[in-house]
Amino acid sequence: MRSVALAAVAVAMLMACGADASNPAPDARTSAPSNPPSNALTPAPSDTPPAPGTAAPLVPLAPAQSGVPLRFDSARAWEHLRRQVAFGPRPSGSAALAECRRYILTELKAAGIDAREQAFDAMTPAGVIKMINVIATIPGRRPDRIVLATHYDTKRFREFAFVGASDGASSTAAALELGRVLRAGPREYTVELLFLDGEEAVNTEWRDPDNTYGSKYYVRAARQAGTLAGLKALILLDMVGDRNLDIRRDTNSTRWLTDLVWSSAARLGYSSTFIDEAFAVEDDHLPFLEAGVAAVDIIDLDYPEWHTAQDDLDHVSARSLQTVGEVVLDALPRIEAQLGAATPR
Ligand SMILES: [Zn+2]
Numbered sequence: 474m475r476s477v478a479l480a481a482v483a484v485a486m487l488m489a490c491g492a493d494a495s496n497p498a499p500d501a502r503t504s505a506p507s508n509p510p511s512n513a514l515t516p517a518p519s520d521t522p523p524a525p526g527t528a529a530p531l532v533p534l535a536p537a538q539s540g541v542p543l544r545f546d547s548a549r550a551w552e553h554l555r556r557q558v559a560f561g562p563r564p565s566g567s568a569a570l571a572e573c574r575r576y577i578l579t580e581l582k583a584a585g586i587d588a589r590e591q592a593f594d595a596m597t598p599a600g601v602i603k604m605i606n607v608i609a610t611i612p613g614r615r616p617d618r619i620v621l622a623t624h625y626d627t628k629r630f631r632e633f634a635f636v637g638a639s640d641g642a643s644s645t646a647a648a649l650e651l652g653r654v655l656r657a658g659p660r661e662y663t664v665e666l667l668f669l670d671g672e673e674a675v676n677t678e679w680r681d682p683d684n685t686y687g688s689k690y691y692v693r694a695a696r697q698a699g700t701l702a703g704l705k706a707l708i709l710l711d712m713v714g715d716r717n718l719d720i721r722r723d724t725n726s727t728r729w730l731t732d733l734v735w736s737s738a739a740r741l742g743y744s745s746t747f748i749d750e751a752f753a754v755e756d757d758h759l760p761f762l763e764a765g766v767a768a769v770d771i772i773d774l775d776y777p778e779w780h781t782a783q784d785d786l787d788h789v790s791a792r793s794l795q796t797v798g799e800v801v802l803d804a805l806p807r808i809e810a811q812l813g814a815a816t817p818r
Contacts, residue, residue, distance in 0.1 A: 474672070474711060474756035475679040476774055477725075543657045545650055545798030551791035553580065553646035554714065557625075558636045558786055564629035565595070565671045565686070566602040573625060574605060577649065577668055581609050584653040586666070591694065595686040597675040606687045607668035609652060613660035619808060620665045620707045621801070623648045624672030624687065624757055633782040638789045640779060643714025647794050651801055661809045662705065667691065672711075672757050679755070688757035692764050705812050706730060707768035708804075709758045713797040714789030715776045718746050720797075724753045727767040733811065734769055737804040746796055771797060 556576060557563070563570040574590075581588045588609035595604045607625075610618075623644035627637035636642070645668060652666045671686030682689075695701040708730075713720075722731050738747030758768040773793075778784040 474754050474770075474772065474774070475684075477753045477755055543654050545654055545795060545802060547650075547791040547795035547798070549653070550646045550650040550794040550798060553649045554638065554642045554789065554794065555786065557642035557645060558638050562629070562635050563625070563627045563637065563641065564673070565597075565604050565626045565675070570626055570670070574607060574668075577607055577625065577645065580649050581607075581652065581666070584649075584656050586611055586652050586656050588666075591691065593686075593690045593694075595671055595690070597686070598683055599675050602671070602675070602686075604670040604686055604690070606670055606691055607666075608691075609666040609668075611652065611656050611660060611664040611666070613663040615662050617703045617705050617812075618663040618665045619705060619805065619812075620667050620761075621648055621651060622667040622669060622688070622707060622709045622757060624669045624711065626670050626673055626687075628673040628780060629675065630677075630780075630782075635780070635782060636785055638785050639712045639714035639773070639776060640784055643712065643789055643794060644710035647710055647713055647798055647801075650794070651798055654798075654802060655805070661806075662812065664805075665704075669757055684755075685757050685760060688760045692760040692766075696764065701764060701766070704761075704766050706808055707758055707761045707766050708734075708801060708808075709756060709768060709770045709772075710797065710801070711756055711770060711772040712776060712779070713771060713773060714793050715773045716788055716790040716793065717775075718773055718790075718793040718796060719775050720747050720771060720773045721750045721752050721775070722748075723756075723758075723770045723772065724751050725755070725762065726758060726769040727762070729811065730767050730769040730808065733807055734771065734800060734804045737807065738800045741799055741803055743796055743800060747800065771801075 557573055560569040560573050563573050578588055586609045588607055591606040591608055593604055595602045625641060625645045627635055627641040648666050655664050669687035674684040676683050722735065735747050738744060754770055754772055754774060756770050756772060758770045761768045778788045
């Protein structure tokens, strides 16, 4: 994703993406990582992942004890994150991303959630790349659906091994754990978990149309299939693993949905994490917004390790996943109530 300068929010935006005043172009950060390249993964001090490329076990996480009330379990989410990172760099079309996808499908199945693959050919600057979205459905009383989306690909870098602990793995981990919790409760709206391929630009620079391949394809396919009208709201999670989590309000997102998520955070005591400052970001929610779907992007771009070799296990935390998980779980029934009450704009 990329943050975009808008005159009114430029100052907040610069703070949000960590750019300093001498380097006002946020895009500059995507082309030249300031940290020295490294060819090695940085293992967590206490928990060394298998070497990239070696097959991580696809045995699903053990089921939680029965009788224990279901809540977001950051230990489970952390394990999902760690296992993705262990696959190594996971750019679109790679064998590692296929392994990661198999992991996602295995975990969804273990949670009793039906999922399907949505394959398509993406025309990229590097030629045609086969991409695959994963669409999982948790049925509600109504067929109308709220989509909880994440991208699971990681950006390709030739210069260093980019494992995307926050940028790719964190939001995917949170979505998997949210799915397990949501599957257990009766739901009013159908919840769709959407694991998007191809969010990242294939080239180093984020330049349209070289980005958000999976979300663009999903929206186009849904429109053709006549299922777009049943999509009532989109919650996009992206880069939610930062140890120093600070999430700002994206001004491209739908106002009422953003307000609602931020008020959930406030009532849970997370106002210092969900900060009342604005910036603008281009991400997988844009194709949905352009199609008229209410959407909110929950993203922490104030992450110095963004698109560097240091986006690794040392710079993310289970606590951050827990915070975001709890906020989404609090916000969901309130979004459902709002959708049921009226069709806000
Ligand atoms: Zn990225």
